[in-house]
Amino acid sequence: MIKKQRNKPCWCGSGIKYKKCHLQREQELKVPAYKIHNDFKNSLKHKECKVPNELKHKCSNKIIKAHTISKSANLKSIARDGKVYGMNFNMLDIEGDSNPVQLELIHINQASIFYIFCSIHDKVLFAPLEDAEFIFSQEQIFLLSYRTVAKAMYMKEQQVKLFSENVSTYDKGFTNKFQHSYIQAISHMFSDEESQLSDIRRIKKTFDNDLLVSRYDNMKYYCILIDKVPEVMVSGILNPDRDFDGNILVDYVNDPTKEYNAIVTSIIKIEDNGAIIFSWNSSIESHECDIFIQSLHNLNNEDKINAITCLLLKKNKENLYFSPSWYEGLDSNKKKLIDESYVADEYINHTDEEVEELLNSDMTLLPSYFKNLDRSSQKKLLNSIPIKDDDISDFEEYDLFNWKILDIKIEA
Numbered sequence: 001m002i003k004k005q006r007n008k009p010c011w012c013g014s015g016i017k018y019k020k021c022h023l024q025r026e027q028e029l030k031v032p033a034y035k036i037h038n039d040f041k042n043s044l045k046h047k048e049c050k051v052p053n054e055l056k057h058k059c060s061n062k063i064i065k066a067h068t069i070s071k072s073a074n075l076k077s078i079a080r081d082g083k084v085y086g087m088n089f090n091m092l093d094i095e096g097d098s099n100p101v102q103l104e105l106i107h108i109n110q111a112s113i114f115y116i117f118c119s120i121h122d123k124v125l126f127a128p129l130e131d132a133e134f135i136f137s138q139e140q141i142f143l144l145s146y147r148t149v150a151k152a153m154y155m156k157e158q159q160v161k162l163f164s165e166n167v168s169t170y171d172k173g174f175t176n177k178f179q180h181s182y183i184q185a186i187s188h189m190f191s192d193e194e195s196q197l198s199d200i201r202r203i204k205k206t207f208d209n210d211l212l213v214s215r216y217d218n219m220k221y222y223c224i225l226i227d228k229v230p231e232v233m234v235s236g237i238l239n240p241d242r243d244f245d246g247n248i249l250v251d252y253v254n255d256p257t258k259e260y261n262a263i264v265t266s267i268i269k270i271e272d273n274g275a276i277i278f279s280w281n282s283s284i285e286s287h288e289c290d291i292f293i294q295s296l297h298n299l300n301n302e303d304k305i306n307a308i309t310c311l312l313l314k315k316n317k318e319n320l321y322f323s324p325s326w327y328e329g330l331d332s333n334k335k336k337l338i339d340e341s342y343v344a345d346e347y348i349n350h351t352d353e354e355v356e357e358l359l360n361s362d363m364t365l366l367p368s369y370f371k372n373l374d375r376s377s378q379k380k381l382l383n384s385i386p387i388k389d390d391d392i393s394d395f396e397e398y399d400l401f402n403w404k405i406l407d408i409k410i411e412a
């Protein structure tokens with residue numbers, strides 16, 4: 001009987017036999033912090049040219065470090081001694097008090113680089129963007145967005161791979177009870193990651209189809225031109241799930257299968273000025289993008305800049321680079337606002353009463369696996385989920401930049 005159990009698939013859902021998976025996990029050696037750190041770092045060393053399959057026969061065999069924010073045009077302009085401030089991920093301190101996510105000085109050769117294009121495609125594909133003056137052509141807007149979408153897909157793919165290959169073994173050496181709540185928690189996160197991956201793959205596919213026929217007129221954008229070289233450079237992607245008035249634009253609960261579009265955010269330098277660009281491919285249904293942009297457009301000009309700053313710090317911080325002299329020159333309150341946004345994911349310890357209260361309230365929104373857990377596992381799980389502050393309507397205090405709006409260009 002026991003032998004039979006041992007040969008059954010493990011309860012954790014790994015698909016591996018129990019005897020080779022969780023059978024003696026509490027007696028195994030704990031995974032050391034440096035191993036976890038290296039797993040995360042190595043996951044971004046995977047090299048692959050992200051052009052559509054139809055173009056892969058033209059790839060060179062060299063995958064290069066591709067900058068998702070143009071190095072010469074943008075990063076150099078804000079660097080000091082070749083360095084900028086950006087987010088770094090340091091898991092070595094995971095058992096200490098410091099946050100694994102930190103704002104650190106990063107060399108621009110290392111900033112915003114990903115192994116996502118071969119040397120030929122990085123050069124040829126993006127030449128109209130990199131080697132020409134930025135004139136807001138549809139093609140340039142397309143390429144700027146395409147590179148960010150390709151990066152976002154790569155990141156998501158690597159995260160999902162990391163989850164399935166490594167993260168599921170980090171419960172080695174912990175008690176049986178812990179293993180159960182740990183696996184529950186990560187399978188929940190994992191299913192989120194997987195659905196985000198399928199979203200971004202769908203969006204990338206739409207861009208690929210347009211790229212193959214050089215069709216750029218599906219691109220919509222909203223661009224704010226500012227009067228100086230921005231002290232921050234950005235290339236990121238965001239889901240317009242809330243607008244600037246605080247309205248929620250998505251309905252994941254009642255309409256879980258609905259597919260949403262994403263908006264690419266870029267801040268670039270154009271000669272002595274800057275441009276904040278929101279762009280999206282309108283061949284995907286983009287109702288939420290329209291509402292989101294309209295709510296930005298309705299704000300007065302000063303509020304627009306503060307609202308965008310709030311948005312970037314809450315939702316785009318992983319590919320955000322600051323000028324060191326600007327950041328270090330901020331007064332302590334403004335600096336604190338930035339620093340805190342990097343540790344904003346709060347882990348809240350719930351009291352038994354709070355858990356009780358939550359469970360006695362409306363449970364319909366909670367996933368069924370959660371409802372079936374025992375109280376202590378529920379509590380552990382609740383405490384392991386960071387609370388994200390993603391309300392972008394309270395932007396008044398985000399007056400970090402002294403930018404004047406020169407013009408607004410709209411293709412929507």
Ligand SMILES: [Zn+2]
Nearest residue numbers: 010012021022
């Ligand atoms: Zn297992």
Ligand SMILES: [Zn+2]
Nearest residue numbers: 049059118121
């Ligand atoms: Zn290639």
